[in-house]
Amino acid sequence: MGCNTSKAKDNKENKDNAVTQKAQQTLDMLSKQQTTWQVLSIKGDTVFKNMNTILLMDPSENKFSGKAPCNIYGGILTIDENGGIKFSEVYSTLAACENIMQEQEYIARLQAVKSYLIKDDKLYFYDVERSDVSDSVAPIIEFAMPKK
Numbered sequence: 001m002g003c004n005t006s007k008a009k010d011n012k013e014n015k016d017n018a019v020t021q022k023a024q025q026t027l028d029m030l031s032k033q034q035t036t037w038q039v040l041s042i043k044g045d046t047v048f049k050n051m052n053t054i055l056l057m058d059p060s061e062n063k064f065s066g067k068a069p070c071n072i073y074g075g076i077l078t079i080d081e082n083g084g085i086k087f088s089e090v091y092s093t094l095a096a097c098e099n100i101m102q103e104q105e106y107i108a109r110l111q112a113v114k115s116y117l118i119k120d121d122k123l124y125f126y127d128v129e130r131s132d133v134s135d136s137v138a139p140i141i142e143f144a145m146p147k148k
Helices: 004-031 046-050 098-111
Strands: 036-042 052-060 063-067 072-079 083-093 113-120 123-125 141-144
Touching: 004 072, 036 046, 036 098, 046 098, 098 141
Parallel strands: none
Antiparallel strands: 036 052, 036 141, 052 063, 063 072, 072 083, 113 123, 123 141
């Protein structure tokens, strides 16, 4: 029985190490890649694709900012080595416009983000912990690098 327990423990440690290594690679990509991202969809709704909603992340300063359909926004950015990410102390200007409801949804979803994944030059935000992200878990926000 002790042998099986040891084997299970080794398997768990190997899995944990692989998850940690993958998270570190993703963290490295996030800090090395261009930090400006354009929203493609929120919960699969692509209406945001044409609204030019931009997110600028500056991990070295622990800040984020951006332009939504109506307002400029920003706040505190926290990224950890396990693929976790948090947007806090979010502020925004107070202009009203035709797309204010979509903007409010975007800001609310941004504050619900718990983890991220970068794949094929796209950035995905999830409302679950990084260890729970799988192909069956849909991102709550999808970004792409803006075209130059």
